[in-house]
Amino acid sequence: MTAQAEVWAAPLLTAGVLAAGAYVVAVLDAAVAAAVSGAGIGRSVLAGPLRRAALLVVQQPSATERPDAASWALAPALYAGLAAAGLAVIPWSASFSVADVEAGIVLWGTVESLAIVAIFLHGWSANTHQSLLAAYRFLAAGLSYLLLSMFVLIAAAIPAESLQLSRIVESQHGLWNVVRQPLGLPLFAVVALGSSTWGPLNLADGDDLSGGTTADVSGRPRLVWSGARAAMLTSFSAMAATVFLGGWQGPVLPGPAWVVLKTLVVLAALVASGHLFARVRTERFVTVCWLVLLPLAFLDLVIAGVEAL
Numbered sequence: 001m002t003a004q005a006e007v008w009a010a011p012l013l014t015a016g017v018l019a020a021g022a023y024v025v026a027v028l029d030a031a032v033a034a035a036v037s038g039a040g041i042g043r044s045v046l047a048g049p050l051r052r053a054a055l056l057v058v059q060q061p062s063a064t065e066r067p068d069a070a071s072w073a074l075a076p077a078l079y080a081g082l083a084a085a086g087l088a089v090i091p092w093s094a095s096f097s098v099a100d101v102e103a104g105i106v107l108w109g110t111v112e113s114l115a116i117v118a119i120f121l122h123g124w125s126a127n128t129h130q131s132l133l134a135a136y137r138f139l140a141a142g143l144s145y146l147l148l149s150m151f152v153l154i155a156a157a158i159p160a161e162s163l164q165l166s167r168i169v170e171s172q173h174g175l176w177n178v179v180r181q182p183l184g185l186p187l188f189a190v191v192a193l194g195s196s197t198w199g200p201l202n203l204a205d206g207d208d209l210s211g212g213t214t215a216d217v218s219g220r221p222r223l224v225w226s227g228a229r230a231a232m233l234t235s236f237s238a239m240a241a242t243v244f245l246g247g248w249q250g251p252v253l254p255g256p257a258w259v260v261l262k263t264l265v266v267l268a269a270l271v272a273s274g275h276l277f278a279r280v281r282t283e284r285f286v287t288v289c290w291l292v293l294l295p296l297a298f299l300d301l302v303i304a305g306v307e308a309l
Contacts, residue, residue, distance in 0.1 A: 010098045014084045021234030022227045023049060028271040036275045053223055061219035064128050071125035076221065079118040080228035086111040086235040091166040093248045093255030104165040105153050108239060112149055115195050115232065116142040119204050122225065123213035134212030137282050138204035141194060144289040149191040151297035152184040155304035156243045169247035176246040180307070183300040185244040187293060192236035192270055196229055199274030203282055237266040
């Protein structure tokens with residue numbers, strides 16, 4: 001492969017994986033909803049997401065009074081771009097990754113921080129009371145759970161003595177971090193749900209605020225935003241599979257297949273949480289996060305440090 005082809009292959013691969021992940025999220029969401037309601041899983045589960053996407057493509061985009069049009073258009077693109085940047089640092093095998101940088105954990109932390117900015121910008125730029133309220137509500141929750149991710153990811157990096165994700169995967173040979181540090185994956189799942197505004201932590205686009213930041217979004221902008229949320233959930237699932245479930249390691253199958261399978265397992269669990277658990281109240285979540293989850297995350301870091309001595 002020529003150097004020019006490699007330059008194009010990396011972003012195309014990342015975009016293709018995220019697009020496939022967004023479709024899988026929509027299918028899983030429809031399948032879990034059908035199973036929970038007792039309606040049964042039929043062919044509409046596969047075709048439904050495509051049908052809804054086609055309807056949004058031809059739907060007239062809505063408009064509000066004096067919005068920040070540039071920011072309104074930038075927010076979904078920024079959010080989707082951050083999902084792509086996060087996925088790019090995931091190693092697919094011992095010999096292949098798009099961007100396996102030495103400070104991969106630091107780059108991922110940057111993605112999480114800027115994702116909060118993108119979601120807030122999406123709600124703020126519409127200039128309507130429902131979207132503004134949702135944006136500020138999400139911001140309060142987002143600042144609460146960011147520290148969880150920092151502690152659990154640093155704890156996962158301690159056995160590897162590196163912030164590089166490929167080194168973290170190699171350090172799990174024989175014992176995955178989900179066993180070595182059992183608090184890490186559940187706490188990271190909380191961050192994943194919050195940063196993707198999904199399920200019980202969908203505080204930005206909740207129905208109690210008529211859709212929150214999406215209350216005044218329709219047509220193609222809504223399709224892009226929905227796709228970006230699903231893409232972010234896919235990136236978080238891939239990161240969880242890499243950091244806590246051994247990444248490419250596994251018998252018989254090639255490394256990339258194991259990354260995909262483990263990502264799908266995490267993705268299915270996160271999507272199902274939206275149908276199995278009620279959305280939490282913001283003030284209750286913030287209290288639990290600071291008083292319970294953050295001490296648990298710090299305990300996870302201490303355990304990792306003691307084991308490394």
